[in-house]
Amino acid sequence: MTPAQTIARTYQRIRDHNDPAIFITLRNEAEAIAEAEALAAKDAAALPLYGVPVAVKDNIDVAGLPTTAACPAFAYNPTRDASAVARLRAAGAIIIGKTNLDQFATGLVGVRSPYGIPKNSVRADLVPGGSSSGSAVAVGAGLVPLTLGTDTAGSGRVPAMLNNIVGLKPSLGLIPTAGVLPACRTLDCVSIFTLTVDDAMTALSVMGGYDAQDPYSQRREVGSLTAFPHGLKLGVPRSGQLIFFGDAQSEKAYADALKRWQSLGATLVEFDLEPFYETARLLYDGPWVAERLLVIRDLLASAPDAVHPVTREITLAGNRISAADTFAALYRLQEVKRVADATFAGIDALVLPTAPTAYTTEQVLANPIELNSRLGTYTNFVNLLDLCGLAIPAAMRGDGIPFGITLLAPGGADAKLASIGRVFHADTKLAVSGKAVPQPELAPVAAPPSDTIEIAVVGAHLTGMALNRELQELDGKFVKETTTAADYKFFALSGTVPPKPGLLRVAEGSGAEIVVEVWSLTPAAFGTFVAGIPSPLSIGTLKLADGSQVKGFLVEAAATEGARDISSYGGWRAYMADKK
Structure with missing residues (x-):
């Protein structure tokens, strides 16, 4: 057509x-x-x-x-x-x-x-x-x-x-x-x-x-x-934390969905949902109701009946929020954000x-x-x-x-x-929409362009970390998260700003599997990125858990003397979350 x-x-x-x-x-x-x-x-x-x-x-x-x-x-x-x-x-x-x-x-x-x-x-x-x-x-x-x-x-x-x-x-x-x-x-x-x-x-x-x-x-x-x-690791709430308001069919449907994830190869990891519930309560019991009020307060003052009664009742509650209430909520939100960060580690x-x-x-x-x-x-x-x-x-x-x-x-x-x-x-295999239209066949994912270079990052360049912007500014593309082969030790380097780890290759099988993210860069961007890497870090060839190889961060052995061995954490996120 x-x-x-x-x-x-x-x-x-x-x-x-x-x-x-x-x-x-x-x-x-x-x-x-x-x-x-x-x-x-x-x-x-x-x-x-x-x-x-x-x-x-x-x-x-x-x-x-x-x-x-x-x-x-x-x-x-x-x-x-x-x-x-x-x-x-x-x-x-x-x-x-x-x-x-x-x-x-x-x-x-x-x-x-x-x-x-x-x-x-x-x-x-x-x-x-x-x-x-x-x-x-x-x-x-x-x-x-x-x-x-x-x-x-x-x-x-x-x-x-x-x-x-x-x-x-x-x-x-x-x-x-x-x-x-x-x-x-x-x-x-x-x-x-x-x-x-x-x-x-x-x-x-x-x-x-x-x-x-x-x-x-x-x-x-x-x-x-x-x-x-x-x-793949997926977080699911601890036993007894989910709420279905008595809806047994929804509860069963969720349990069935988790079984489907497992059949697809995902590992389910329990986490504490309560801090997330607390954050949810902040939205309507906290200062963000006052933020909603900002948009329509003039209309509420001049023509309150023009606003839907339920909308009016909700937004007028914003008048009761003080500046002190606002800062108290912001402080608590920042604390809960740290808990959420640790959850995703x-x-x-x-x-x-x-x-x-x-x-x-x-x-x-x-x-x-x-x-x-x-x-x-x-x-x-x-x-x-x-x-x-x-x-x-x-x-x-x-x-x-x-x-x-x-x-x-x-x-x-x-x-x-x-x-x-x-x-x-x-x-x-669910039909889609209210019209029960069959799903189209899932299209294969295109392989990364051949004119790119993949690089594995292990620390401050991970998604959401302090230096990830350097990859994004070079138009880097996230490819996947995986782990190295068990041929590496992982150290928290001293005196680095922001904090950085060091990945040191050791004898085959005598180290630990360390979580890495693989990103792709154009050759020009790769060159720019590598040129900015400070000593004692360097780019070498890493062996991944599946046996494949990729360029990635390594550290000079001398820099690990006296540094804390954090290999047992299995990755930088887990270490930083525990450190907090």
Whole structure:
């Protein structure tokens, strides 16, 4: 089909589906088709989203369409696209409309809008999930293959589960938020809804990247998909820590998902979930409620009845937060972040239920705040801890309610989560969306370009560590995490700033396996990187556990005299976490 035919079909599907609560504003169909026809003059191969119809949550600016945030009294008419939308257009996407949401992106249920409640695409009596309700339903109902949401406390993940689709919540600052109406500006992310993980990564590769116009943009790389890693370790909560609010079917679905991970070769490692629960409580019991208030306090003062009653009740609580309360919460958050860092020292990602259960619209309208809060049990802490997340379908329960899991990892590991999540989703063989469409065959991951050089890093250059930016600034690509052969000793070097380890080769089999990350660099970037390595470190050839060889960091033997042997930790993250 041509792009114009695809766009025409999209509008016909919207008419046939006949749910006026999904979209707040639809773009003029003739205008959208004309834009699609103009793509014929462009090189399709150079446009990764050539002719793809996209819908955008109505708290994200699209030039020519009003931004309402589901509050007519607040509406304004932007003259330029949000940065994320502009990047979609530049990649060939066609914007077809603005989708409904929980007003001012406050809610996880999708029922707090004067524009109606979108019907869940899987089971009509269920809530659609929020706040990105219209965006999730538009994908789940087969109206468009890609939509944008936002995610502050789970709004890009909970509705993904409830509509049996993929929800990608990127690392903070990876997709610019310029042109996005804030909920909590320090925590907001533009999120992505698609049918598959690969589609979500295509969209992320288009929108991700630094934006000098956005003060919250960060210099983070999207990364590339890799093969499913050997020795994958996934964190699961300790026995008795999970909460399902009496939903035995969700509890069983989660247990089955863990068995699937094990069958794929993952090792499950228990961790303490309580600090994460504590962080979640900070979001709505702490000063971030006041941050939500900032956006609409003038409207609340001049026309309080224009704000949804539940939204009004939640945000007005921000008036009770003092400056002292704010600093106390920030101090505690910093302490809990250290605990979270230590948790990830020995694992690749956490695997949690996306939500503990599901509720009908009738149930939520009768108990709007408590049930909404329950849906955020496993999502509210994520942005406060600067984690990235990927929500993927895991099962279709016997009662027709979809169940999903979410992978979580430190910021910057988006491609890593996608690389493992895509394999899990494919292995479920679940039909996608509310239309029960068969999953496409999982495409093989392209091998790293032959004109790159792989290098193994062991210390301060690991993802999230102090010097990882040096790899990112050279456009380095994360390839995989693995371990060396047991031919090395590992030392904490003295007097290095930032702290650095040294990897010393010893007799074959007389050392320990040490965790390394393998990155790829162009030859020019590799030369630049190596030229900046200070003595006593150097680049040599490392032997990995699978017998392969790769360039990597080694240390001069003289520098290890008197240095602490930390080989027993098995890696730098574990040592640094214990040191804290």
